[in-house]
Amino acid sequence: MAMACKSWLLRVIGWPLLLTLLASPFLLLQMGANGLVYRWYAPLWLLAALVGGQLLSIALQRLHVALSDTKLWRGNRLRRLSPMAKGWGQRLGGMALILLLLALPFLPGVGRYPIDLATSVLIYVLLGLGLTIVVGWAGLLDLGYVAFYALGAYGYALANQLWGLSFWWGLPFSALIAAVAALLVGLPVLRLRGDYLAIVTLGFAEMVRLVLINWQSVTGGPAGLGGIARPSLFGISFSNSPNAGQIAFHEWLGVEFSTLQRIVFLYLIILLLVGMVYGALRRLRRLPLGLAWEAVREDEVAAVSLGLNVTRLRLAAYMVGASLAGIAGCFFAARQGFISPESFTFNESVLVLAVVVLGGLGSQAGVVLAAMLLVLLPELLRDLADYRLLLFGAAIVWVMVKRPGGLIRQPRPDLLAAAQGRVGEEAS
Amino acid sequence: MSLVDCPAVQAVTAAAPLLRVEHLTMRFGGLVAVNDLSLSAAAGQITAVIGPNGAGKTTLFNCLTGFYRPSAGQLWLQRDGQPIPLHRLHRHQFAARAGIARTFQNIRLFGQLSVLENVLVGLHRPLMRASLGCVAGMLRLKSFRRAYADGLMTAVQLLEEVDLLADAARPAEELSYGAQRRLEIARALATNPRLLCLDEPAAGLNPSEGKALASYLRALPTRRQLGILLIEHDMGLVMGISDQVIVLDHGQKIAEGTPAAVQQNPAVIKAYLGEAV
The missing domain is CATH 3.40.50.300 (P-loop containing nucleotide triphosphate hydrolases)
Structure with a gap:
């Protein structure tokens, strides 16, 4: 009872409070006509909206449970029900969240900086989701995840410069490059026990970085590559002076040119990418493949005895994770317009790994929260920049000691309940 | 060549055993864990493998389920009238191709x-x-x-x-x-599976759990048309449910037969209790 009460409080008060605290720096200050305006009441609106939303979602969930037949599984009934049904309380909550995120850049008082920051957070969410497949689900410790991020970024940048590949074709191209690299690295290594993988991936990431630095003629060396094509929207460019054959967005819409337009567009692209990946992974986790990955993580020997091809499963996890990093790299290159090896150091691998560990191994919602914390906090606490790593370390130690499952521990899905449309009951 | 030796006839008669182990040898460096062992297990029956500690029971199991590759010898599993050479399969194919679970x-x-x-x-x-x-x-x-x-x-x-x-x-x-x-x-x-290998399923169970397990296992072979290969130290369970008992000692088969016959076998008594003084 005490536990249930605690989780209820956390849901209604705890999470909204945390999100409000994170968001309040952006909401408190607004650029007015004559300088900064201080709006002390803005965070309270957000808090009220979040608490209200949570209460509504809980009420809908209760209603749904009360309305649905909660009797135990009986006879052949399972057959007629969809095995992956979702409660509509959950569905409405998800939709509201998506709408809020889509509307974020257009809300009054949200300027360039918060949108840019949100874009950074979403890049790390994408990276974290990819790495959570490798580390959280398949249980492979990858210390060189940034290598695939770099390959995706350079892959798109070079293909764009050599063949004029556009951003939208660059996304699958980068994913493919990263996946092929993962195949080549993984094939000899994944046959071995997991510990070797950590060493090899660490070395691979360093190799990639050193090649990028030293292969001057192709990668531009430490100076990096510039002039990478920005994303366009069906031939509509977001630059002031578009290339031949392209229309400029501001002319097309008949408004004044502003770089804010491009920043919002980039935010919407990464939001779309992250949303799609998040949804796809949610499904994947329930599929036989996702289950098999977790089985291999839990006990390789038992998995083999049940006929699972462990090497192939690991390779698949490694490649899927790498291709997501490739996609993130492609977006990163297109967003910056300039890339250099400096962006792909070991520190990046550690940061993404910290996102995954802090969020709770394998927990998707945890990855989102941890990415927010780890990217936003250093921004907010710029004065404490020197102590950033110290704080990271302390946070990870705290998580390991107090919440070994991570900030958000993903509960096992109750498949039978899901099959009968009884989801959401565990919350009560 | 008599009719009984013809493979096609063997396949349709119940005489073809589910599992055939022929001259299996497993060495670890200088240690011979299983030495020239031949045995067979029938479908629809429970075959128990017993023996003192270190007799090679688990090694035999690990060879049968693909965890070890035998140093010498052949392993055949009869499935859908076809003998499948286990000694040529890859580890993960034992469950899928041959239908062996453990x-x-x-x-x-x-x-x-x-x-x-x-x-x-x-x-x-x-x-x-x-x-x-x-x-x-x-x-x-x-x-x-x-x-x-x-x-x-x-x-x-x-x-x-x-x-x-x-x-x-x-x-x-x-x-x-x-x-x-x-x-x-x-x-x-x-x-x-066609063959279910159970490695000490009763270890750590209390007496009532052991009894429930025994009756469950007893009914399994006929209900699911499979053979069971059982390693167990609980002699009550072994003698109660097995159709056939194979006794190993020092990696070799020293006796084979019905539970009653094996219990009377002097070689078995010697292996378990030592030489009479």
């Missing part, structure tokens, strides 16, 4: 997965095939949803048989020791 002496469950998910992993191959390399699964095509619901039904039935349905949503690591042993058997059965 449990482990020290329980090996997927601890953080739920009880139901543990059994679903046993159904990996049919479910994976239905999901068409995840395409049908990601799109939630009707064919996959139906196959998935069928898989859930199979898993539910298996859990009901071992009396674990009420715990379906709990993580496997939370189960009691006896329940974990039962779950391991259910998970192995989910692969729909």
Whole structure:
């Protein structure tokens, strides 16, 4: 009872409070006509909206449970029900969240900086989701995840410069490059026990970085590559002076040119990418493949005895994770317009790994929260920049000691309940 | 060549044993764990392998289930009238191609997965095939949803048989020791095996759990048309449910026969109790 009460409080008060605290720096200050305006009441609106939303979602969930037949599984009934049904309380909550995120850049008082920051957070969410497949689900410790991020970024940048590949074709191209690299690295290594993988991936990431630095003629060396094509929207460019054959967005819409337009567009692209990946992974986790990955993580020997091809499963996890990093790299290159090896150091691998560990191994919602914390906090606490790593370390130690499952521990899905449309009951 | 030797005739008669081990030898460096061992196990029967510690029982099991590659000898499993050479299969093909499933002496469950998910992993191959390399699964095509619901039904039935349905949503690591042993058997059965290898299934069970296990195992071979190969130290269980008992000592077979015959065998008594003084 005490536990249930605690989780209820956390849901209604705890999470909204945390999100409000994170968001309040952006909401408190607004650029007015004559300088900064201080709006002390803005965070309270957000808090009220979040608490209200949570209460509504809980009420809908209760209603749904009360309305649905909660009797135990009986006879052949399972057959007629969809095995992956979702409660509509959950569905409405998800939709509201998506709408809020889509509307974020257009809300009054949200300027360039918060949108840019949100874009950074979403890049790390994408990276974290990819790495959570490798580390959280398949249980492979990858210390060189940034290598695939770099390959995706350079892959798109070079293909764009050599063949004029556009951003939208660059996304699958980068994913493919990263996946092929993962195949080549993984094939000899994944046959071995997991510990070797950590060493090899660490070395691979360093190799990639050193090649990028030293292969001057192709990668531009430490100076990096510039002039990478920005994303366009069906031939509509977001630059002031578009290339031949392209229309400029501001002319097309008949408004004044502003770089804010491009920043919002980039935010919407990464939001779309992250949303799609998040949804796809949610499904994947329930599929036989996702289950098999977790089985291999839990006990390789038992998995083999049940006929699972462990090497192939690991390779698949490694490649899927790498291709997501490739996609993130492609977006990163297109967003910056300039890339250099400096962006792909070991520190990046550690940061993404910290996102995954802090969020709770394998927990998707945890990855989102941890990415927010780890990217936003250093921004907010710029004065404490020197102590950033110290704080990271302390946070990870705290998580390991107090919440070994991570900030958000993903509960096992109750498949039978899901099959009968009884989801959401565990919350009560 | 007599008619009985003809492979085609052998295949249709019950005379062809489910499992044939021929001159199996397993060496670890200088140690010979199994030495020129030949034995067979019949379908629809429980064959027990007993022997003192270090007799080579678990080594035999590990060869049969693909965890070791035999140093010498051949292993054949009869499936659908075809003998399958086990000694040529890759590790993960033992469950799929030959239909051999096993449990482990020290329980090996997927601890953080739920009880139901543990059994679903046993159904990996049919479910994976239905999901068409995840395409049908990601799109939630009707064919996959139906196959998935069928898989859930199979898993539910298996859990009901071992009396674990009420715990379906709990993580496997939370189960009691006896329940974990039962779950391991259910998970192995989910692969729909022809030969089920049980490595000390009664170890650590209390007497009433042991009794329940005995009656469950006794009924399994006929109900599911499979053979059981059983390693067990609990002689009460072995003698109570086995159709045939094979006794190993120092990697060699020293006796074979019905439980009653084996119990009277002087070589067996000597192996277990030592030479009379």
